[in-house]
Amino acid sequence: MKKFTRFFFSMKFALILLGILIIACVAGSVIPQGEIASYYMSEYGQSGGGAILAIGLDDVFHCPWFVALTVVLCLNLIGCNIIRFPSLLRRTRNGFTPEKYLSSELSGKRVELFRSRDPETLFSKCGFRKLVKGQTSDGRSYIYGVKNKAGIWGAWLCHLGMLIVITGFGLGQMKQVKYAVYGIPGQTKPVEDTQYELTIDDFEVTLRDDDTVEQYTASITMRDTKTGEEASGQTSVNHPCTLLGMRCYQNSTGWAATVQIWKDDELIQEDVLCAGEYVNVEDKEGLTVMFSAFYPDYIRDKDGMPMTASSRMNNPAYLYRLYYQNEILGMNVLEGKEAITVDAYTIIFKDPQSYTLIQIKRDPYTWLAAIGAVIMMAALILAFYLRTAEVYASRSDDGSWPVSGYSRKGGADFVDMLQEKHKELEGGNVSDEQ
């Protein structure tokens, strides 16, 4: 058992887990995710497709074994951090003393780097602020210094930050809600099956001189139908707004148009449809008009398919489909003022305008992931740039001070730095370089 726990919380096991996660991630990025079963069968063959579906490679990042793997990595990380916590605390409290330094088995702490005349100045120039002075057991004076003690916490904090990020992300995946509402200015629609409704007050598409889109901006109002509370705001691409605790994103846009149904020169029905929507003709049961697409500058491509040449209203045209009792009656493009005539009915499209699709989201745990990310960044700076280092010098009989210094993370760089500073202060010729 002990052997098992030791392995379970070891770095070796962590690296194995990371290796498996990497393989899973590669699979998840190479195999298209979330397609229907028949796609995998036709793309990877019967056995390949079957295997992909059986192991869950069609949705790697949400399948049980991937989640389990992540949980095991977290447990391993928690264990590793718990195990290391007491020793880190001990080292922070009393691990950096001249006695500990001298009794260390690390050979790096024993090597005399050079002899200094004034180690105190040298050490403070090297960033050691608080120096400990004392007498060794055989009566020699010594000076000891330590800096960046906090650096030993870098890796520990990085692991903690990572755990918080994963926790925040995982909770968010479980608890977040996402809705989409689309419409044109003036419309109010329910936010799916919630108690909220959204009014689109205005929607503006800003174009540049060259006709490319600079920004889409929607002015919206969210209302809580239960409490009557409401809030308004503006949302544009890259600038979401928060209304009644929900984030609202300007997600996408498309064309909407007014469809009018006339009978014997009398307007009997009028609706606004977004592309892809349909309307039933109330006067004639079974007759359905679908507004498929709109082209502001209609042309046909080389295969004869409808498309738009620009975003200018040079030649507006509507693509429609007509159904009668679920059978398709016709499908065509209406240019300019053209109309569809079916029996006594005349159907026309007019007033094209942009509709907006607003995505609405609430993830109550984003803040947790954000805190984890901040901790990780700070921890990495601690781990990589605040490298713990120690220096020691004791006075020898001839009055010079043999200096030694050690930094596990700093390695030879730290020793170089000490030597350079020493040269700067005392000149290479003063001391005996060893």
Added chain:
Amino acid sequence: MSSEQFLNVENTLFTIAMAGYLIAMVLYALFFALKKEKPGKWAGIITTLAFAVHTAALIVRSIGAGRLPLSNQYEFATSFAWGICSCYLIFLWRYHFRALGAFVLPVVFLIIGYAAMQSKEVRELMPALRSNWLAIHVSSAIISYGAFGVSFAVSLMFLIRRKMPDSAFWQEHIPDEKRLDLISYRAVSLGFLFLTFVIISGAIWAEHAWGSYWSWDPKETWALITWFIYAIYLHLRISKGWKGKSAALFAVIGFICVIFTYIGVNTLLPGVHSYA
């Protein structure tokens, strides 16, 4: 000056810089092959000059386009090459380690060559790409990838060092294994710190633009894979026995992932980053 004139100037500077890198690369190869000091010295000088011209090219393009050159394949490639070169020069200055150039310059030249094959046209940005977070995201990617490029070169050196005959010339110009390992570690830690920030700033941008800070898009996933690989590198360095050779191998694999994240994902895999 009109923006077209700016772009013409940029084009000229870019070509000069690329030629400079090519010459430096050849000189570094001679330095290595002939074991002569002179070509090495000149290679260093020419790299620095080419870098200065390259910097000027990027500044001129930024002025001409009215924004930082970080938005399409061409702009990112030329900035990426610039990032590797600037990290190289920093490490050169810090460690006086000229021979590194023989390994870094080919990488710089390959990437700037890739840039030269891309369309240099300045296009207006679609709304989702007009974001300060995106600019921060891409700028940190350049630093991160630059540092990884340097660690790649150092690790390659580490791996082939043993195979090289011992000579006074190598001893003078190539640090010992311990030192190479340390330099590679310094480069990876700089790269890792910035890669972490690349992922975080990318997540913030995605949250603002798409309403979701992490959606397992292939580019995100590959950034994470790269991050995991360098995390393995960092841990291998700590564990005894694995230090050195295996860690160096991971630094090499890590950089291959960097290149794949940057070029392979766009061309081979689908995703929202495809336009970048």
